[in-house]
Amino acid sequence: MIEQVRIVLRNSGLINPEDIDDYISVRGYEALVKCLTESSPEDIIQTVKASGLRGRGGGGFPTGIKWEVTAASESDEKFVICNADEGDPGAFMDRAVLEGDPHSVMEAMTIAGYCIGSSKGIIYIRAEYPLAIERLNTAIAQSYEYGFLGENIFGTDFSFDIELKFGAGAFVCGEETSLIKSVEGKRGEPVVKPPYPAESGLWGKPTLVNNVETYANISPIILNGAQWFRSFGDEKSPGTKVFALAGKVNKVGLVEVPMGTTLRQVIFEVGGGIKNGKEFKAVQTGGPSGGCITSENLDTPITYDNLKAIDSMMGSGGMIVLDEDDCMVNVAKFYLEFSLDESCGKCTPCRIGNTRLWEMLDDITKGRADDNTMEKLEVLCNTIKKSALCGLGQASPNPVLSTMKYFRDEYLEHINDKKCRAGVCKALIDYAINPDKCIGCTLCARNCPVMCIHGEPKKTHVIDQDKCIKCGSCLSSCKFGAVYYS
Amino acid sequence: MATETDTREIHIPANLLDELDRYIGDLKIDLNSERRKGYLIQILHKAQSLFGFLPEPLQIIISQKLNISHAEISGVISFYNYFTATPKGRYRISVCMGTACFVKGGEKLLEEFEKFLEIKAGEVTPDGKYSIDALRCIGACGLAPVVMINDKIYGNVTVKQVGDIIEDCLLMEAEA
Amino acid sequence: MKKITDMKSYLEVKNELSEIKKQNTNSKILIGYGTCGIAAGAGEIYEALEESIISGEILNCELVKVGCVGYCHAEPTIELQYPDGTSVLLGNLHPHTVPEVVAGYLSNFKKKGKHVLEKNVTCDVTKV
Known part of the structure; x- marks a missing residue:
């Protein structure tokens, strides 16, 4: 049985997030005091580098190097930003950290400010998280009272302030250049990198952008050392990762496990297996930029590189479990719809390419696709991947590509046989009643919203196909398994 | 759609406008600085929480207060899902x-x-x-x-x- | 509030806080008060427990609102921290029955039962 290891979630649910004393009593802010009074910025950056911590927002870029580069940029002004724009549908670990342990993030941001030579921190947070915003505001006010924030912290010449900036419901703003545009009060459209934010970010000044979970790792690393951190996880991906396990799994929730734990352990041991005894079909990681992983790859140890090798990605840590009732073409369409909706419209491959992709997928789910569709899909996916401007666009075809690769037969079934085995694509299914099983209980007829099921009590019922809207309520209401779809 | 103009008469209550005024005043924004734009999104949040939506006359008022063109503000509102230029239900x-x-x-x-x-x-x-x-x-x-x-x-x-x-x-x- | 100026003053504050904690012989009831918890009814659980503390049905304990421990499937959840430092995490609670359930666990610092999700959630290795 795999044990959870709580580094990021060490205090979440155990301390009162609205009381700074509770945080201090579990060695909160000790790392900050240690850094400012005993260490040089160079030493701290070396420790973070040596720990091998990689960005937990999804990309996995080494955090220490990011800090080092930003520290080396010459400027009269620099910024530290915390990316709390958790837009990935199905991920909620950042929200849990901010609601449960806001000081851990602020402490790390202040340490980062000291390291790179910045006196201004900004937490860019989704407006959809009102509770997290409230707790952060409380935490910031309390921090000033003790002198963990403000002018000349601990009598040094280092000053640091933290301010909140709110997102406004744009997924693309999780991308760091878009995020910066949004903080500047503009439309959150991404810009070409380089220059990286480390050189020219907010208001053209060097800017360090890290994710909530990344920051939450910093204080334990400083207090316990890089080697301690490396004792968890894997050589290239040290430490732990928090996953938001959701979908058709028994124990939905947040899970923090060492990197290198297998998907099977997470889903079946920690997650307690699939709901209602159904068959596992796939697990989606990486959100709209990731892919679907099938049962044959369930024993893959979770690391940044391993997930990439099986056509998915770590992403921010959302893990959606799918079962036999989910149609993979429809899932791909769902993610594409998301990317399409969230595309900022600046570059053509993303704006128009994704629209065309969506139309093709829509054709497949409605039985209008022809033999060429698969090939066209593939070509267009690869074109978008190569030519889109930012991470959102480049990654948007990933769910399509990965489902096409691992569930090709399901696509072909939709196209050639006009069949959806999961019974999701309405245009491809007809509901019918098996006369051998129907006892004429009338339950389906009473539940039918369009009253298209006819039959006398205690006699076999029949569905009027012309009127049927394929809502499936007859299927879910029948207690005798008489309703089926074909 | 955010860009459609609402045909119904738009009434902007004066007391709410005063509150918005105070909010903006407290931010002590330097209207000559490029960085004044950094306050736009939080002001729009405040305005929407007060009025329920962001009708065009209100956008124009904010535009004058911040010395940011109305076109730019309208662009920002249409970009972000959270903002709406048409009223929502109660x-x-x-x-x-x-x-x-x-x-x-x-x-x-x-x-x-x-x-x-x-x-x-x-x-x-x-x-x-x-x-x-x-x-x-x-x-x-x-x-x-x-x-x-x-x-x-x-x-x-x-x-x-x-x-x-x-x-x-x-x-x-x-x-x- | 005392300003912290260096390691010495930090440790003074911290040790004082730990000392207060140590001397506190009350049990703590930590209520998972994150967005998920609230949506699942943590507010009602809090009120029910608050009432039974006022009425004396539950004795010697404090109520604290905390963040989420991640057991979304079993929300609302609470953690009972006993005076000896051990703890037990309870889930699938209902406002009508929660005072009785909690009183039962507190009466003999129980660690087993159908509501138990995990024991001693604090793991030493990360409790830095």
Whole structure:
């Protein structure tokens, strides 16, 4: 049985997030005091580098190097930003950290400010998280009272302030250049990198952008050392990762496990297996930029590189479990719809390419696709991947590509046989009643919203196909398994 | 759609405008600095929380106060899903369409609400009482599928509960 | 509030806080008060427990609102921290029965039962 290891979630649910004393009593802010009074910025950056911590927002870029580069940029002004724009549908670990342990993030941001030579921190947070915003505001006010924030912290010449900036419901703003545009009060459209934010970010000044979970790792690393951190996880991906396990799994929730734990352990041991005894079909990681992983790859140890090798990605840590009732073409369409909706419209491959992709997928789910569709899909996916401007666009075809690769037969079934085995694509299914099983209980007829099921009590019922809207309520209401779809 | 102009008469209450004025004043914005734009989004948040939506006359007022062109402000409003230039219902029904909710039947819930209220997502009922929106993940995936009425979250919602939820709104209205 | 100026003053504050904690012989009831918890009814659980503390049905304990421990499937959840430092995490609670359930666990610092999700959630290795 795999044990959870709580580094990021060490205090979440155990301390009162609205009381700074509770945080201090579990060695909160000790790392900050240690850094400012005993260490040089160079030493701290070396420790973070040596720990091998990689960005937990999804990309996995080494955090220490990011800090080092930003520290080396010459400027009269620099910024530290915390990316709390958790837009990935199905991920909620950042929200849990901010609601449960806001000081851990602020402490790390202040340490980062000291390291790179910045006196201004900004937490860019989704407006959809009102509770997290409230707790952060409380935490910031309390921090000033003790002198963990403000002018000349601990009598040094280092000053640091933290301010909140709110997102406004744009997924693309999780991308760091878009995020910066949004903080500047503009439309959150991404810009070409380089220059990286480390050189020219907010208001053209060097800017360090890290994710909530990344920051939450910093204080334990400083207090316990890089080697301690490396004792968890894997050589290239040290430490732990928090996953938001959701979908058709028994124990939905947040899970923090060492990197290198297998998907099977997470889903079946920690997650307690699939709901209602159904068959596992796939697990989606990486959100709209990731892919679907099938049962044959369930024993893959979770690391940044391993997930990439099986056509998915770590992403921010959302893990959606799918079962036999989910149609993979429809899932791909769902993610594409998301990317399409969230595309900022600046570059053509993303704006128009994704629209065309969506139309093709829509054709497949409605039985209008022809033999060429698969090939066209593939070509267009690869074109978008190569030519889109930012991470959102480049990654948007990933769910399509990965489902096409691992569930090709399901696509072909939709196209050639006009069949959806999961019974999701309405245009491809007809509901019918098996006369051998129907006892004429009338339950389906009473539940039918369009009253298209006819039959006398205690006699076999029949569905009027012309009127049927394929809502499936007859299927879910029948207690005798008489309703089926074909 | 955010860009459509509302044909109904738009009334901007003076007391709310005063409150917005005070809020902007407290920010002590340097109107000559390029960085004044950094305050725009939080001011729009404040304005929308006061007025419920961001009608064009209000946009123009904000534009004058911040010395930012109206076109730029309108561009920002249309970019972000959170902002709306048209009014919403008194009861804003938001059906979560995050992945977890989607695989657990969020789409069916949305359809049911649309059928029940006879409006589409993004629309308001003629009496101005209800509006329906598809919402991106609100991070309550553990309770999927989730529906939010104004700021209250309903978890593990089934299609059959849709009527009850609407009834809940009626109760809230009766209490208010 | 005392300003912290260096390691010495930090440790003074911290040790003082730990000392207060140590001397506190009350049990703590930590209520998972994150967005998910609230949506699942943590507010009602809090009220029910608050009432039974006022009425004397539950004795010698404090109520604290905390963030989420991640057991979304079993929300609302609470963690009972006993005076000896051990703890037990309870889930699938209902406002009507929660005072009785909690009183039962507190009466003999129980660690087993149908509501138990995990024991001693604090793991030493990360409790830095």
